[in-house]
Amino acid sequence: NFMLTQPHSVSESPGKTVTISCTRSSGSIASNYVQWYQQRPGSAPTTVIYEDNQRPSGVPDRFSGSIDSSSNSASLTISGLKTEDEADYYCQSYDSSNLVFGGGTKLTVL
Amino acid sequence: QLQLQESGPGLVKPSETLSLTCTVSGGSISSSSYYWGWIRQPPGKGLEWIGSIYYSGSTYYNPSLKSRVTISVDTSKNQFSLKLSSVTAADTAVYYCARHFVPEYIVGATGGWFDPWGQGTLVTVSS
Numbered sequence: 001n002f003m004l005t006q007p008h009s010v011s012e013s014p015g016k017t018v019t020i021s022c023t024r025s026s027g028s029i030a031s032n033y034v035q036w037y038q039q040r041p042g043s044a045p046t047t048v049i050y051e052d053n054q055r056p057s058g059v060p061d062r063f064s065g066s067i068d069s070s071s072n073s074a075s076l077t078i079s080g081l082k083t084e085d086e087a088d089y090y091c092q093s094y095d096s097s098n099l100v101f102g103g104g105t106k107l108t109v110l
Numbered sequence: 111q112l113q114l115q116e117s118g119p120g121l122v123k124p125s126e127t128l129s130l131t132c133t134v135s136g137g138s139i140s141s142s143s144y145y146w147g148w149i150r151q152p153p154g155k156g157l158e159w160i161g162s163i164y165y166s167g168s169t170y171y172n173p174s175l176k177s178r179v180t181i182s183v184d185t186s187k188n189q190f191s192l193k194l195s196s197v198t199a200a201d202t203a204v205y206y207c208a209r210h211f212v213p214e215y216i217v218g219a220t221g222g223w224f225d226p227w228g229q230g231t232l233v234t235v236s237s
Contacts, residue, residue, distance in 0.1 A: 044227035
C-alpha cells in the first residue's frame with residue numbers, strides 16, 4: 001500500500017499563484033495517473049484535474065497539474081487566484097490493489 | 111445532466127449494518143464506460159474510497175474495508191447500494207456516491223476518477 005501526502009494548508013493573496021504538492025510514499029508517481037478534486041465548504045468534491053494534467057470541460061485554465069519524478073510528487077498549480085478558489089483540494093491516485101486519496105490541503109485566499 | 115442521490119438511515123447503532131442506496135438519474139447505470147463508486151469522509155477529515163461496482167456486478171473494494179463491505183447494483187431501478195457491517199463510531203462519516211470513470215488502460219477499477227458526485231449523506235454510528 002502507498003500513501004499520498006499533502007500539506008495541511010496553504011495561503012496566498014488574490015491574483016497570485018499557489019502550488020499544492022502531493023507526494024507518493026512508494027511506487028513511482030509517474031506509473032499511475034493523478035487526479036485533483038476541489039471541495040468547497042458544505043459541498044461534494046468536483047474534479048479539477050485528471051490524468052496528471054487534463055482539465056475537465058468548464059474548469060478554467062488557471063488550474064494546471066504536473067508530476068515530478070525526481071521528488072515522486074504531483075502538483076496542482078492555481079494562477080490568478082480568486083476568492084472563489086478557497087476550498088480543500090485532494091489528490092488521488094492508485095495502484096493495482098487500491099485507490100487512494102491524499103489527506104487534503106486547505107487553500108485560503110487572503 | 112447526470113445526478114446521483116444517496117438515501118438511507120442517518121443513524122446506525124454500533125455493531126449493526128449500515129445500508130445506503132444511490133439513485134442515478136439523467137443517465138443509465140448500465141453504461142459500458144463507467145463504474146459506480148462509494149466514497150466516505152469522516153467529519154473534518156479526508157476522503158476514503160470504499161469500493162466500486164460495474165453494472166454487470168463486478169466489484170472492487172478498498173482492502174482495508176473489504177471484509178465488511180458489500181456493494182450491489184439494481185439496473186432495473188438505476189440504483190446501486192452499499193452495505194457496511196459491524197459498524198463502530200469510526201464509521202461515522204458523510205457517505206458519497208459517484209460515477210467512477212475507469213479508462214480502458216486500467217485493469218480493474220482501482221484507477222480512474224469520480225465525477226459527478228452525489229451531495230452526500232451523513233451517517234452517525236451511535237447507540
